[in-house]
Amino acid sequence: MSKQNFIRITLFISVLVFNPAVADAFRISTTLQSSRKTTVTEDIASALSERGLEEKAARERAEGIVGEDAELFALMMDNLLHECSSISREELLGHLGTAALHRRVIALDSYAHLIDLYSRIKRVTPDKETRERLSSIAKRNGLMLG
Numbered sequence: 001m002s003k004q005n006f007i008r009i010t011l012f013i014s015v016l017v018f019n020p021a022v023a024d025a026f027r028i029s030t031t032l033q034s035s036r037k038t039t040v041t042e043d044i045a046s047a048l049s050e051r052g053l054e055e056k057a058a059r060e061r062a063e064g065i066v067g068e069d070a071e072l073f074a075l076m077m078d079n080l081l082h083e084c085s086s087i088s089r090e091e092l093l094g095h096l097g098t099a100a101l102h103r104r105v106i107a108l109d110s111y112a113h114l115i116d117l118y119s120r121i122k123r124v125t126p127d128k129e130t131r132e133r134l135s136s137i138a139k140r141n142g143l144m145l146g
Contacts, residue, residue, distance in 0.1 A: 041070055044097050048062065048097050062100055065104075075144060109141040109142040111134060113138075
């Protein structure tokens with residue numbers, strides 16, 4: 001291989017590796033992940049602020065219910081909303097806001113907590129099909145925790 005070809009190939013590879021478009025794509029995906037982490041906490045805090053709670057206190061309560069791993073909580077919440085389409089995101093956030101206000105623990109990997117959550121939101125006892133869906137949601141969310 002001649003020196004010119006070696007230099008051309010090296011230059012071509014370095015352009016591909018150090019391309020700003022690649023860096024921008026990485027930065028955008030990182031931004032999306034970090035925004036997703038804060039969105040659930042901010043949504044719950046916003047629901048509490050709308051109820052008259054001071055912003056700082058609302059943020060602390062929201063962080064208390066979400067816990068340390070906000071992204072995992074968001075994934076478990078998405079799993080619940082996807083599998084149990086009768087619950088809307090607004091209803092769920094309202095319930096989570098109430099739970100945060102009263103400093104209740106919400107475990108989205110617990111079948112009992114999901115039954116309680118559904119019963120409080122819908123104000124009816126879930127039927128057999130819904131209970132089976134909630135059971136599978138609890139199992140899947142438990143697997144996410146490891």
